[in-house]
Amino acid sequence: MLTTNYVPGVPSWVDLGSPDVARAAEHYRGVFGWTFHPLGPHAGEYGVFRHDGRTVAAAGPLTGDDARSAWTVYFQTADADTTAAAVAEAGGEVRVDPFDVFTNGRMAQLTDPGGADFAIWQPGDTAGLDEVTGPGSLGWVELQTPDPAGVHDFYRAVFGWTVTTVPADADDGAYTVFTPEDGDESTSFGGVADLQEGERAHWLPYFEVADTDAAVSRNAALGGRAVLPTADLAGVGRMAWLEDPFGARCAVITSSPA
Numbered sequence: 001m002l003t004t005n006y007v008p009g010v011p012s013w014v015d016l017g018s019p020d021v022a023r024a025a026e027h028y029r030g031v032f033g034w035t036f037h038p039l040g041p042h043a044g045e046y047g048v049f050r051h052d053g054r055t056v057a058a059a060g061p062l063t064g065d066d067a068r069s070a071w072t073v074y075f076q077t078a079d080a081d082t083t084a085a086a087v088a089e090a091g092g093e094v095r096v097d098p099f100d101v102f103t104n105g106r107m108a109q110l111t112d113p114g115g116a117d118f119a120i121w122q123p124g125d126t127a128g129l130d131e132v133t134g135p136g137s138l139g140w141v142e143l144q145t146p147d148p149a150g151v152h153d154f155y156r157a158v159f160g161w162t163v164t165t166v167p168a169d170a171d172d173g174a175y176t177v178f179t180p181e182d183g184d185e186s187t188s189f190g191g192v193a194d195l196q197e198g199e200r201a202h203w204l205p206y207f208e209v210a211d212t213d214a215a216v217s218r219n220a221a222l223g224g225r226a227v228l229p230t231a232d233l234a235g236v237g238r239m240a241w242l243e244d245p246f247g248a249r250c251a252v253i254t255s256s257p258a
Contacts, residue, residue: 009159012128013074015058051136069246114199140206
């Protein structure tokens with residue numbers, strides 16, 4: 001499970017790129033109860049989402065003419081420059097070279113060989129999100145890619161992740177999960193799924209909610225839609241994939257009791 005013990009390789013930040021940050025902030029306030037806090041003139045329109053006073057995500061304007069609205073998952077690193085070089089060596093793309101975000105940390109924007117975008121975060125004053133796993137916060141990340149097995153070696157080389165396939169049971173198929181280097185089953189933070197036909201590869205953040213059906217209804221009422229209808233996964237929880245009014249996708253889940 002995710003924790004705020006941000007060892008190298010685990011998700012430590014997630015942000016939304018949107019063509020209308022103010023409207024997107026209102027949308028997610030309605031869906032999750034988040035409040036949006038701009039970081040000031042020096043940060044442009046970028047700001048953080050808070051839930052019960054704790055930072056759980058962030059949002060900012062799109063950059064680049066061909067950019068589309070999407071959530072980006074950031075993985076922790078002790079050295080952004082070294083990790084970016086490892087991405088290039090392993091066959092990925094460095095879309096934005098490492099740069100400092102004031103004194104908060106150092107980041108880079110990257111793409112894996114399957115076409116999924118992600119980012120890395122080398123902490124400075126900001127270690128990462130204030131809260132994960134609890135209601136209204138990030139609880140899991142999932143790579144949706146056209147060649148799940150083909151990207152295993154890439155992420156092993158870049159982050160040292162352990163890749164484990166959970167055996168199929170009577171109801172669900174086998175599922176591959178990621179664990180940070182030197183971690184164990186209790187520190188797994190993400191998984192891999194086959195890409196849906198006609199879609200592009202992406203990392204999908206899952207946000208924990210108290211009631212998945214209610215979150216799906218709120219999203220629809222505010223102009224979003226359900227990409228994957230609500231479903232129950234044995235031993236995991238009740239979940240759905242959502243799209244906001246600008247096309248950015250995330251998932252919601254009400255996890256089964258531990």
